[in-house]
Amino acid sequence: xxxxxxxxxxxxxxxxxxxxxxxxxxxxxxxxxxxxxxxxxxxxxxxxxxxxxxxxxxxxxxxxxxxxxxxxxxxxxxxxxxxxxxxxxxxxxxxxxxxxxxxxxxxxxxxxxxxxxxxxxxxxxxxxxxxxxxxxxxxxxxxxxxxxxxxxxxxxxxxxxxxxxxxxxxxxxxxxxxxxxxxxxxxxxxxxxxxxxxxxxxxxxxxxxxxxxxxxxxxxxxxxxxxxxxxxxxxxxxxxxxxxxxxxxxxxxxxxxxxxxxxxxxxxxxxxxxxxxxxxxxxxxxxxxxxxxxxxxxxxxxxxxxxxxxxxxxxxxxxxxxxxxxxxxxxxxxxxxx
Amino acid sequence: xxxxxxxxxxxxxxxxxxxxxxxxxxxxxxxxxxxxxxxxxxxxxxxxxxxxxxxxxxxxxxxxxxxxxxxxxxxxxxxxxxxxxxxxxxxxxxxxxxxxxxxxxxxxxxxxxxxxxxxxxxxxxxxxxxxxxxxxxxxxxxxxxxxxxxxxxxxxxxxxxxxxxxxxxxxxxxxxxxxxxxxxxxxxxxxxxxxxxxxxxxxxxxxxxxxxxxxxxxxxxxxxxxxxxxxxxxxxxxxxxxxxxxxxxxxxxxxxxxxxxxxxxxxxxxxxxxxxxxxxxxxxxxxxxxxxxxxxxxxxxxxxxxxxxxxxxxxxxxxxxxxxxxxxx
Numbered sequence: 001x002x003x004x005x006x007x008x009x010x011x012x013x014x015x016x017x018x019x020x021x022x023x024x025x026x027x028x029x030x031x032x033x034x035x036x037x038x039x040x041x042x043x044x045x046x047x048x049x050x051x052x053x054x055x056x057x058x059x060x061x062x063x064x065x066x067x068x069x070x071x072x073x074x075x076x077x078x079x080x081x082x083x084x085x086x087x088x089x090x091x092x093x094x095x096x097x098x099x100x101x102x103x104x105x106x107x108x109x110x111x112x113x114x115x116x117x118x119x120x121x122x123x124x125x126x127x128x129x130x131x132x133x134x135x136x137x138x139x140x141x142x143x144x145x146x147x148x149x150x151x152x153x154x155x156x157x158x159x160x161x162x163x164x165x166x167x168x169x170x171x172x173x174x175x176x177x178x179x180x181x182x183x184x185x186x187x188x189x190x191x192x193x194x195x196x197x198x199x200x201x202x203x204x205x206x207x208x209x210x211x212x213x214x215x216x217x218x219x220x221x222x223x224x225x226x227x228x229x230x231x232x233x234x235x236x237x238x239x240x241x242x243x244x245x246x247x248x249x250x251x252x253x254x255x256x257x258x259x260x261x262x263x264x265x266x267x268x269x270x271x272x273x274x275x276x277x278x279x280x281x282x283x284x285x286x287x288x289x290x291x292x293x294x295x296x297x298x299x300x301x302x303x304x305x306x307x308x309x310x311x312x313x314x315x316x317x318x319x320x321x322x323x324x325x326x327x328x329x330x331x332x333x334x335x336x337x338x
Numbered sequence: 339x340x341x342x343x344x345x346x347x348x349x350x351x352x353x354x355x356x357x358x359x360x361x362x363x364x365x366x367x368x369x370x371x372x373x374x375x376x377x378x379x380x381x382x383x384x385x386x387x388x389x390x391x392x393x394x395x396x397x398x399x400x401x402x403x404x405x406x407x408x409x410x411x412x413x414x415x416x417x418x419x420x421x422x423x424x425x426x427x428x429x430x431x432x433x434x435x436x437x438x439x440x441x442x443x444x445x446x447x448x449x450x451x452x453x454x455x456x457x458x459x460x461x462x463x464x465x466x467x468x469x470x471x472x473x474x475x476x477x478x479x480x481x482x483x484x485x486x487x488x489x490x491x492x493x494x495x496x497x498x499x500x501x502x503x504x505x506x507x508x509x510x511x512x513x514x515x516x517x518x519x520x521x522x523x524x525x526x527x528x529x530x531x532x533x534x535x536x537x538x539x540x541x542x543x544x545x546x547x548x549x550x551x552x553x554x555x556x557x558x559x560x561x562x563x564x565x566x567x568x569x570x571x572x573x574x575x576x577x578x579x580x581x582x583x584x585x586x587x588x589x590x591x592x593x594x595x596x597x598x599x600x601x602x603x604x605x606x607x608x609x610x611x612x613x614x615x616x617x618x619x620x621x622x623x624x625x626x627x628x629x630x631x632x633x634x635x636x637x638x639x640x641x642x643x644x645x646x647x648x649x650x651x652x653x654x655x656x657x658x659x660x661x662x663x664x665x666x667x
Contacts (some may be wrong), residue, residue: 053531144485164620195558199616206613221531228604230616253606265536267561268606271588275540275565282535284499289561336607 007041007079008215009065009183014038014074016057016064020288023250032288035071036239039314042232044182047209048214049247051223051262053284057239058219061268062185064216067095068104078102080182100130103176107188109168111159119146120156123174130179145174149204155335170204177208185217190225200231223266227251227336232325235259237297239287241314245321252335255323257300273337294326304330343411344552345371345394345437350406350420352386352393359626363389363402365576371520371569376546376553378567378584380560380599384621386576387556391522394554395433396424410521412436435465438513442525444505444552448497454481454505455493458512465516480511485541503534507541514545521546522554527562540567550664560603564588572596575632576624578652582659594662595633632665639665 015038017031034057042048050058059137064071067087076087080101090098106112113122123142127133133141143153149170160168169189176184186205190198206229208214220226226233227247234244235258243256254260264276282299285291305318306326315323325331347369354361364386371377375419379387392398394408397420405429408419410432420431441447448457456478459473468476474493481489484507495506506526513521524544527535555566563570563584570587572580572595580593591597601615619636631637634645646665652660653667 050485081346108461133361166620178621194621195560195599196382196602196617197620199604199614200618202604203613203616223532224606227606261533265533266606267536267539267559269564269588269600269603271564271585274535281537283503283534284531332627 004306008044009079009217010041010064010075010077011073012039012077013074014061014064015072016060016069017072030288032286033239033290036287037074038236038239038240038241040234040244042183042215042217045209045213046231047218047229048221049226049233050236051219051221051226051233052236053262055238055284055287056236057287058236059187061236062104062187062217062219064086066099066104066185067106071327075078075178078183084237098124099240100179101182103178103181103184105169105172105184105186105189108166108192110160110170110192111166112172115160118157118159119151121173122160125177126175126178131258132179141178142174145178148177149174164197165193166281169193169201173204173208177212177214180212181214183215183217186221186252186286187217188221189218191220191222198225205229212297223251223262233266235262238285238290240295240324241322242296242324243322243324244314245317246319250335252337254333254335255317255321255328256296256325257302257331257333258296261299262333263336264334266327266336276334294324302327340521342372343370344373345411346407346409346541347390347394348407348409350393350404351389352389352398352402352404354402356401356625357394360456362576362627364393365624365627366406367573367576367578368652369571369578369581371552371554373519374546375553375556378563378570379554379556379557380563380570381571381573382558382621383531384623385571385573386624388524390555390573391439391524391554394419394437395437396420396422396429396523398424405481409438409601410436410520426661430645431465434461434518435516436517436518437520438477439522439524440506440513440526442528444509444529445480445497446501446565446577447509448505453494453496454500454508455495458508458515459513466501476509476515477518480515480567482547483545484508484511484514485537486511486657502530503537505540506530506534510538510541510545514549514551517549518551520554521557524556525558526555528557542566560600572599573624577649577662578660579633579651579662582658586656586659589629589657592659592666593633593663594637594639594665598638 016035017033019028020030022029031274052058063069071088078085085254086096120142124138125144127138151170168268190201218229230247233247233250235242241246243259261280267275282300293309294307294312297303311323314322317323350364350367352364381387385558393404404420410417410419455477458477462473478489478493486492486507527538569586571578574595578594598617617636620648629649631647631650634640650662650664652662654665
């Protein structure tokens with residue numbers, strides 16, 4: 001999709017279908033298409049923001065990439081140290097060797113840290129399991145990591161309950177970077193945090209990216225956060241990627257009516273920009289029983305007959321900007337302006 | 339002026355006596371809500387915005403104790419809600435009928451074992467002697483008014499059969515079924531997706547205009563405040579640190595906390611990807627707080643010997659605009 005040879009990670013046709021079972025014999029009567037044929041690349045050192053409303057499949061996509069869930073189909077190519085791995089094809093043993101390159105930061109800093117382990121154990125565990133360090137050396141490495149993410153090293157032996165949400169998220173980030181990963185999948189890393197703390201964590205993520213040339217897949221529903229941190233942005237709707245493009249272009253000149261609607265629905269802390277009237281009626285359809293044709297057509301203000309029957313493919317609009325809309329070329333959609 | 343005020347909070351203090359000490363969740367809040375106005379209360383978690391709302395309805399859990407005055411000018415005579423016993427008939431008559439509340443988690447606010455319709459009808463029948471079929475009719479009417487499609491069918495749904503957005507609409511229908519004079523909305527859209535949030539915000543605005551009520555809108559989202567509120571109170575650590583009209587707060591924020599809060603959020607359409615201006619540190623817990631400015635530890639304008647000497651007073655900086663900061667003395 002974009003000079004593929006340089007991308008750190010390439011996702012090709014990734015699918016995750018959950019079977020719907022019914023009756024005594026657990027007969028499969030259908031599938032929930034949580035992730036439906038999604039493809040994208042992320043070049044090394046860059047951030048791809050992934051946005052969409054709840055239930056659109058963005059978390060499932062993140063989990064399929066690290067294979068915390070088994071994808072139904074597709075490829076996830078990771079390139080590290082001049083080697084190429086298709087993560088979906090690796091055996092459990094091979095996967096263990098590649099896993100240190102991919103780490104995750106989770107949404108809820110209260111649920112993602114074991115309450116029975118100290119910071120030393122939480123941050124040190126990946127180092128210990130992967131036999132990177134033990135004993136004194138391990139403790140020193142944990143101290144360095146705490147320093148790096150802005151935690152006071154004197155709290156080394158404290159338990160998570162003694163920390164605030166922002167500090168816990170720092171612990172989660174320290175754990176994620178402990179093995180010098182290439183790719184970090186951040187699943188709503190700031191949405192559980194207070195506004196003033198959110199900025200600290202976003203700054204930390206950007207600093208670490210610059211320092212270690214990290215690549216982020218940044219999953220979030222807050223579009224202003226995604227605009228701030230991402231180089232490129234992908235928009236998902238009911239399991240499908242409907243638009244992907246460079247951040248500024250996508251926010252200024254969206255090419256899909258759903259993206260336009262999402263952008264217009266954000267209440268802005270700016271009195272000169274009151275909320276627009278162009279917002280969506282209705283709700284996100286169920287991925288178990290999606291509408292015909294373009295999944296967005298029942299809510300789309302621009303829908304025509306063709307939208308009911310034919311699902312639009314993701315088409316290159318030039319400038320590395322792709323949109324899955326029959327009328328992407330004709331419509332003049334509104335961005336966020338300024 | 340007095341005629342235009344629906345609710346007046348005077349020096350409200352809600353303390354929780356814990357064995358670690360006294361948690362001063364609200365420490366001297368004074369606010370007035372005008373008729374047909376929307377007061378936005380904005381602040382981070384732990385600033386006391388939800389406890390303020392619950393104090394008004396005397397819904398503060400034990401061991402919370404409320405002191406101060408809360409004058410409600412909805413009836414013929416003003417009533418001091420703070421002085422009413424929390425389980426007495428007087429407050430029960432006001433709860434729901436005069437002052438209604440909607441919550442952040444619509445899933446948690448409904449009973450899962452009764453239909454939406456039964457729960458809304460029950461609320462109506464608790465306050466008005468209405469035969470069951472008529473209460474049901476009124477319920478369907480309300481569900482229609484909040485934009486729930488096919489209300490005749492939806493009325494018999496259980497909460498798990500409805501989406502978050504639909505359930506939030508149903509909760510608004512329940513809250514408004516008795517035509518309250520004041521609606522307290524505690525983060526009503528925080529759990530919703532952005533397109534659904536836009537629908538709910540628009541609905542609340544429409545109903546406020548149609549029914550002519552006042553709303554206390556509690557949120558941490560400055561964007562929501564800018565779109566919903568007429569007046570804004572910024573809270574920090576149990577106190578109002580700045581109060582003014584929405585225009586005053588957004589165009590001329592004066593308290594260092596308000597200013598920092600506005601700068602720390604990423605702005606849509608701003609092209610630079612530089613660092614955000616973050617506020618150092620975290621919101622402290624108000625356990626036996628010292629008598630000083632609550633924001634002093636995190637404030638870039640901190641003046642030793644002044645900011646930590648006493649709690650700064652609320653200072654009028656322009657008509658209707660008050661700031662609790664010694665920089666404006």
